[in-house]
Amino acid sequence: MPDRLGPRFAExxxxxxxxxxxxxIGSSIARAARAxxxxxxxxxxxxxDEARARIGQLNLADEIHALPEKAVAGADLxxxxxxxxxxxxxxxxxxxxxxxxxxxxxxxxxxGAVVSACASHIPARAHFIPAHxxxxxxxxxxxxxxxxxxxxxxxxxxxPEGADVDAVEKLAAFWRALGSNVExxxxxxxxxxxxxxxxxxxxIAYNIVGTADDLEQVTESEVIKFSAGGxxxxxxxxxxxxxxxxxxxxxNKDAVLxxxxxxxxxxxxxxxxxxxxxxEGLFKLFTRTRAIRRSxxxxxxxxxxxxxxxxxxxxx
Amino acid sequence: MPDRLGPRFAExxxxxxxxxxxxxIGSSIARAARAxxxxxxxxxxxxxDEARARIGQLNLADEIHALPEKAVAGADLxxxxxxxxxxxxxxxxxxxxxxxxxxxxxxxxxxGAVVSACASHIPARAHFIPAHxxxxxxxxxxxxxxxxxxxxxxxxxxxPEGADVDAVEKLAAFWRALGSNVExxxxxxxxxxxxxxxxxxxxIAYNIVGTADDLEQVTESEVIKFSAGGxxxxxxxxxxxxxxxxxxxxxNKDAVLxxxxxxxxxxxxxxxxxxxxxxEGLFKLFTRTRAIRRSxxxxxxxxxxxxxxxxxxxxx
Numbered sequence: 001m002p003d004r005l006g007p008r009f010a011e012x013x014x015x016x017x018x019x020x021x022x023x024x025i026g027s028s029i030a031r032a033a034r035a036x037x038x039x040x041x042x043x044x045x046x047x048x049d050e051a052r053a054r055i056g057q058l059n060l061a062d063e064i065h066a067l068p069e070k071a072v073a074g075a076d077l078x079x080x081x082x083x084x085x086x087x088x089x090x091x092x093x094x095x096x097x098x099x100x101x102x103x104x105x106x107x108x109x110x111x112g113a114v115v116s117a118c119a120s121h122i123p124a125r126a127h128f129i130p131a132h133x134x135x136x137x138x139x140x141x142x143x144x145x146x147x148x149x150x151x152x153x154x155x156x157x158x159x160p161e162g163a164d165v166d167a168v169e170k171l172a173a174f175w176r177a178l179g180s181n182v183e184x185x186x187x188x189x190x191x192x193x194x195x196x197x198x199x200x201x202x203x204i205a206y207n208i209v210g211t212a213d214d215l216e217q218v219t220e221s222e223v224i225k226f227s228a229g230g231x232x233x234x235x236x237x238x239x240x241x242x243x244x245x246x247x248x249x250x251x252n253k254d255a256v257l258x259x260x261x262x263x264x265x266x267x268x269x270x271x272x273x274x275x276x277x278x279x280e281g282l283f284k285l286f287t288r289t290r291a292i293r294r295s296x297x298x299x300x301x302x303x304x305x306x307x308x309x310x311x312x313x314x315x316x
Numbered sequence: 317m318p319d320r321l322g323p324r325f326a327e328x329x330x331x332x333x334x335x336x337x338x339x340x341i342g343s344s345i346a347r348a349a350r351a352x353x354x355x356x357x358x359x360x361x362x363x364x365d366e367a368r369a370r371i372g373q374l375n376l377a378d379e380i381h382a383l384p385e386k387a388v389a390g391a392d393l394x395x396x397x398x399x400x401x402x403x404x405x406x407x408x409x410x411x412x413x414x415x416x417x418x419x420x421x422x423x424x425x426x427x428g429a430v431v432s433a434c435a436s437h438i439p440a441r442a443h444f445i446p447a448h449x450x451x452x453x454x455x456x457x458x459x460x461x462x463x464x465x466x467x468x469x470x471x472x473x474x475x476p477e478g479a480d481v482d483a484v485e486k487l488a489a490f491w492r493a494l495g496s497n498v499e500x501x502x503x504x505x506x507x508x509x510x511x512x513x514x515x516x517x518x519x520i521a522y523n524i525v526g527t528a529d530d531l532e533q534v535t536e537s538e539v540i541k542f543s544a545g546g547x548x549x550x551x552x553x554x555x556x557x558x559x560x561x562x563x564x565x566x567x568n569k570d571a572v573l574x575x576x577x578x579x580x581x582x583x584x585x586x587x588x589x590x591x592x593x594x595x596e597g598l599f600k601l602f603t604r605t606r607a608i609r610r611s612x613x614x615x616x617x618x619x620x621x622x623x624x625x626x627x628x629x630x631x632x
Binding site for chain 2: 109134135136153154156181183189192193194196197198199200201202203204205206207208209210211212213214215217218220222223224225226227228229230231232233234235236237238239240242243245246247249250253256257259260262263264266267270271273274275277279282283285286287288289290292293294295296299301302
């Protein structure tokens, strides 16, 4: 498995790349694309004055804009990197300003709703090909990005029916250039896969942190002191960007409710095992879950280092 | 906050330290006690032939025994480091062999049930003082331990009513020598605090991994590939020792069911917000949970590094 990005291309894959929404993901795309010379010029667009100022200070782009409709002029590839709730309005704003042959993509954690919100606004002369790089950290903003964020991670591309084959392949090649493996899916299947691998895990992490915060019998100071027992791991996930996650849940309602229903059923069964003292049932589940982790480590999606101890061994 | 253990004591705090159950926690205590000269001699006891062989190869103890009743002869401090379900039988076995003035303690994640199971077996000439170092990793066995596991972590001591003050202070001093901060609580309060900071988080992690494994519409290979979206973090916790965790849930039933009830109520409320599209309610919760994480980082119980990305930045 490669541990770094490939060498610079002699010729950039795209002339002009416009990134709309320049946070963790957007700024990581810019850094990786620059490192590989995947775009001749990078145009950054962000509605926040503060973000635009930082992009300038960090020298992450060749042009910086506040308005999406200005930022897409002459762009060969446009990637929407805003929370998914904002994509529809941006697609509407940029539609008339896209040049012929431009590819418009996104990075949203939800695909069905994004496709519905955007597709009608992208004119026939451009190609709308949604995608989702499954990578991230719990941090936000242009400073949080880094060039290797997508290395060895999967990018799911969900081309609409009848999408231009060359445009799809060009987008896939771009993500591979950033270090990703590419997989193709329908938007509906993507949304179900992400509901179980990402959305519901985030929801239950947010939920347990909220439950802890509300307890009267256990003080907040106790929760914090003794968080090394496992709770700490949930707070990391529950520190992710609130706007992004609000939009995910509002836009992937059906799949999230479906998976949540199963989660709750399973939890009721576990609760019953505890109440009735079914040690064998508990042991059986706790053993089965170990095997999945081994597979995740073997597939290169996780390190086997005892991270629960926060790399304490290194300090020894 | 110290980043290493203190210097070696000129005189050991205890003459002979016996550790029964020599896994992650037991072997870490041995390593830390040796590093600080906190015990003149270390006696290891484990029922597994394989573990005893490893303890010998790693040279972690001065004596190695299979039987607890042999291992406690002449011990000044005995610490039970087995899964909590085994503590009662071990206390019964060692009771008659304890020397006068010996301190008997444990490291169990549950206190109420351990006290009930053990207290009557410890003779009046010895001091039974339960404790729980809130530290660990998802790994198990004598190889998994390390000397700094307890550094800057909290150790909760739950002395029974009427416990000998000097013995309690001696045990607390031992844990401080291993790098821990010490806090005193009743067993019942300990069990409630741990239910929210450790037991229920583990339970829901085990549960979501099980739910994912059972889905027919999403393949195991998809769950593994796309686990970087958040699921991965749960599999780490759900890889913890199955026997230990079975015993925790069987022995802390009341507090776990109480916290689980609240968790489920809160999750139903969240589910309802999603179903009815209450974006404001979701945003409010997701913002509140960020503050708790900040407090945990400020308290030194967590690093602010973007660990969700598995230290990828270091590879850049």
